[in-house]
Amino acid sequence: MHPLSALRVRRDVIECVTDPTTQEAIEAVWRLESTRLIAGLVRMVRDVGLAEDLAQDALVAALAQWPQIGVPDNPGAWLMTIAKRRGVDQFRRRERGDQIYAAIAYAQGSSVSEEDFLVAVDHVEDDVLRLMFVCCHPVLTPEAQCTLTLKLVGGLTTREIARAYLTTEATVAQRVVRAKRTLSEARAAMEEPSESERAQRLSTVLNVIYLLYNEGYSATAGSEWMRPTLCYEAIRLGRILASLAPRESEVYGLAALMELQSSRLAARTSEDGTPILLLDQDRSRWNPVHIAHGLAALERAEGLTAELGPYALQAAIAACHARADTAEATDWVRIADLYERLARVTGSPVVEVNRAVALAMAYGPEAGLTLLDQLEGLPALSGYHLLPSVRGDLLDKLGRRAEAREEFARAATMTQNERERRLLLDRARAPS
Amino acid sequence: MRFMTMVKFDESLPAGPPPAELVQAMGEFAAEGARNGTLVDQGGLLPSAAGAIVSLANGTIKAVDGPFTEAKELVGGYAVLEVRSKAEAVELARRLMQLHKDHWPGWEGSCEVRQFGEPEDPTA
Numbered sequence: 001m002h003p004l005s006a007l008r009v010r011r012d013v014i015e016c017v018t019d020p021t022t023q024e025a026i027e028a029v030w031r032l033e034s035t036r037l038i039a040g041l042v043r044m045v046r047d048v049g050l051a052e053d054l055a056q057d058a059l060v061a062a063l064a065q066w067p068q069i070g071v072p073d074n075p076g077a078w079l080m081t082i083a084k085r086r087g088v089d090q091f092r093r094r095e096r097g098d099q100i101y102a103a104i105a106y107a108q109g110s111s112v113s114e115e116d117f118l119v120a121v122d123h124v125e126d127d128v129l130r131l132m133f134v135c136c137h138p139v140l141t142p143e144a145q146c147t148l149t150l151k152l153v154g155g156l157t158t159r160e161i162a163r164a165y166l167t168t169e170a171t172v173a174q175r176v177v178r179a180k181r182t183l184s185e186a187r188a189a190m191e192e193p194s195e196s197e198r199a200q201r202l203s204t205v206l207n208v209i210y211l212l213y214n215e216g217y218s219a220t221a222g223s224e225w226m227r228p229t230l231c232y233e234a235i236r237l238g239r240i241l242a243s244l245a246p247r248e249s250e251v252y253g254l255a256a257l258m259e260l261q262s263s264r265l266a267a268r269t270s271e272d273g274t275p276i277l278l279l280d281q282d283r284s285r286w287n288p289v290h291i292a293h294g295l296a297a298l299e300r301a302e303g304l305t306a307e308l309g310p311y312a313l314q315a316a317i318a319a320c321h322a323r324a325d326t327a328e329a330t331d332w333v334r335i336a337d338l339y340e341r342l343a344r345v346t347g348s349p350v351v352e353v354n355r356a357v358a359l360a361m362a363y364g365p366e367a368g369l370t371l372l373d374q375l376e377g378l379p380a381l382s383g384y385h386l387l388p389s390v391r392g393d394l395l396d397k398l399g400r401r402a403e404a405r406e407e408f409a410r411a412a413t414m415t416q417n418e419r420e421r422r423l424l425l426d427r428a429r430a431p432s
Numbered sequence: 433m434r435f436m437t438m439v440k441f442d443e444s445l446p447a448g449p450p451p452a453e454l455v456q457a458m459g460e461f462a463a464e465g466a467r468n469g470t471l472v473d474q475g476g477l478l479p480s481a482a483g484a485i486v487s488l489a490n491g492t493i494k495a496v497d498g499p500f501t502e503a504k505e506l507v508g509g510y511a512v513l514e515v516r517s518k519a520e521a522v523e524l525a526r527r528l529m530q531l532h533k534d535h536w537p538g539w540e541g542s543c544e545v546r547q548f549g550e551p552e553d554p555t556a
Contacts, residue, residue, distance in 0.1 A: 028519035035468060073530070128467065156516075232433075236469040236514055243466040 021067040030059050033076040034155040035240075039127035041083055046189045048134055049180035050087075052152060058083040128153070129244045130189075136204045137188040144179040145208045146215070151176055153240070154233045164216070164229045202245065206254050206311060209237050213258050217265075234258060252301035253312025259294030260318035263287040274419075279327040291322045313342040332362035349380045353387055356394075365394040385414035389424060396427075405430070434472065434548040435513045435521040439528065440505040441541030443480060454535035461531060465511075470524065474511040505542070521545050 019025065034055060041051035058079040072078040135148040150156045150164070158176065162169045183189060193201050216230030238255045245251050267285035269275055298319055301312040308316065317338045324330040339355035342348075352375055360368025372391050381387050392407030408428035415421050450458075465471025477483075480498035487494050500506060511528075515521050525543040532539050 022519075024517070024519045025523065028515075028517055028523045031516060031520055032468060032470070032523060232514065239472075239514075240467060240469040243463075243469075 021071060023063060026059075026062055026066055026071070029071060029075045030062070030079075031155050033079055034059075035128055035131070035153055037076065037079050037083065038152050039131040040080060041087075042131055042134065042189050043127050044084070045087060046187075048131075048148075048152065048183050048189050051189075052180070054083040054087050055079070057086040128240065132205050132241070132244075133193060133201045134183060134189050136201065136208045137183060137186065138204065139182055139186045139188060140179055142208070142211060144175060144182070145204070146212055147172060147175045148179045149205075149208050149237070150212070150233060154237060156229075156233065160229065164233075202248060203250070205241065206250055209234050209241070210254060210258070210311070212237070213261075217261060231258075231262065235262070247304060249301045249304035250309040250311050252297045252304070253309055253315050256294045256297035256301060256315035257311050257318060259290045259297060260315060260322055263290035263294065263322060278321060279330075283325065283327075286322070294322065295319055308341070308345075310342060310346050313338055313345065317342070330361070332358055336362045349375055349378050350384065350386075353381070353384070353390055357390055360394050360397075365397045368394050369398075383414055385411045385420075385424075387411075388414070392427065433515065433517075435515060435518070436546050436548065437511045437513060437521065437525050437528070438507045438544045438546070439509045439532075439541060440507055440544060441539070442504060443499065443506045444501075445540070451536055454531060457531045457535050458528075461527065465513075465524070470513050470515055470520070472512040472514050474509070476509040477507060480506055508541070518545070518547065521547075 037058070038048075038051050038055045041054055042048055045051050045054070061082045062075070062079060066072075132149065132153055135152055136145045140148065147161060150161050151158070156164075158169050158172045162172045165172070212230050213234035216228065216232075216234065235255070235258050238251070238258060242251050242255055263286045264278070264281060266287065267276065267281040267283070268278075294315065298312065298315045301315065302308065305312075317335055320331050320335050320338070336355060336358035339351060339358050343351040343355055352371065356368040356371040356375070358368075359371055369391070372387065372394070375381055375387065388407040389411035392404045392411060395401075395404035395407060405428050408424045412421050412424035412428060415424065462471060462474060465474075480500040480503070483498040483500070485496050485498070485500060487496070511524075513521050513524060515524070522545055525545050528543055532541070
């Protein structure tokens with residue numbers, strides 16, 4: 001008996017105007033199914049590259065067969081059946097005969113049925129989370145982690161990733177091949193992270209998602225948001241992660257941070273593309289829906305733990321701005337407190353510079369300067385232009401203009417950004 | 433890109449409340465939508481008897497309580513989807529109709545698929 005005959009085929013819906021068997025419609029089905037398909041296959045074959053190859057084979061089969069037989073009732077089960085059968089075929093031909101294929105043969109069992117797939121679906125949360133862990137494996141560079149996550153978890157095509165990163169398809173394809181080889185050699189998909197490793201891996205996944213978000217968010221040319229794909233994907237991945245790890249405060253912390261930052265998109269540049277500082281932005285242009293989503297996610301993060309992690313703390317700081325109707329109404333005392341907690345959690349001197357700004361806003365420029373003096377000479381901040389730049393700003397506010405000009409000139413030599421350098425030089429030359 | 437899907441049906445048809453099987457299947461469908469990140473928000477609406485229509489016609493604003501007996505098709509529920517193509521949204525709407533077909537014999541209606549305008553996306 002044909003193993004697929006058990007799956008009902010929905011011929012009765014074929015006569016609609018939007019034909020479900022066009023290449024576009026089949027690819028849409030693929031997008032919806034590919035993540036859990038690949039995730040399930042990784043569990044079975046324990047190799048990311050092979051899992052993706054088998055899933056691709058299944059897509060090719062769907063493109064060839066669905067226009068004739070119609071889209072199956074349960075397309076995910078159909079694709080999984082084909083992928084597994086291709087795996088077994090390869091095993092029998094012993095093209096790459098090793099224990100990987102033995103594993104599929106075992107997973108395949110004696111019959112392939114819809115129930116078989118439904119059993120696999122029961123593991124889907126674990127599978128997709130494991131796939132995220134594998135894609136964000138520490139043997140990979142952050143760039144490779146991002147690319148592989150977009151490809152395998154996000155289901156983006158090589159072409160879409162290339163467009164998002166403003167690079168060529170060949171470059172992305174090369175990156176994917178290399179990453180998969182690295183994972184194979186490290187046998188990364190074979191491991192089960194222990195409970196203690198799990199927290200570490202989860203934090204890497206969060207980092208990758210936030211990296212993707214920032215890649216999209218910080219890319220501006222003119223007044224246009226250049227890489228919306230990356231921001232949308234990051235937010236979507238954050239949502240997936242929230243459904244997979246619903247007890248992790250930081251997952252909601254990151255979701256809140258991305259929502260709150262997204263709320264300021266329309267307000268953060270002028271029409272000619274000049275960045276507008278947060279305190280100078282027109283708050284009526286902040287998106288209230290994003291703010292509401294962000295505040296709700298933050299509340300959830302706060303409800304899950306007493307000790308907020310770095311993403312929830314950053315979101316809490318962003319929330320202070322979001323809650324203030326005017327820049328003057330900002331609760332700087334609370335922001336300074338949150339930065340102190342963030343500095344403690346991250347140990348980052350850059351956070352301390354931000355805390356100095358908040359302290360200056362809350363308690364006056366001297367309070368900020370006192371903290372900056374303690375940071376002076378820290379190796380981690382030796383090339384960090386914002387240290388002298390903030391220092392100059394605070395000195396300027398205290399009327400110590402000569403010292404301020406010196407700091408601006410020093411900052412100008414340290415920044416890589418041309419626009420910023422000119423701004424700093426202008427301030428360095430400003431009359432007393 | 434974001435889409436809104438709205439399930440519409442003729443309230444005057446004697447379909448009654450949705451069967452428990454459909455409610456359960458819809459719950460699983462929503463959970464799947466959360467897992468693959470496509471479902472942003474959703475909600476089911478009570479019969480129009482619980483609602484009202486506020487209209488503006490000939491310069492007059494008028495509020496009338498439900499039920500909306502004159503309307504042919506009424507929105508019974510909605511979902512906000514985040515997907516990569518219209519085809520994906522159509523496929524999800526198709527699956528929703530399939531659930532109705534499988535679990536609510538005799539029910540007839542439609543699922544309207546509409547795209548959100550997104551000013552911050554230059555490709556929109």
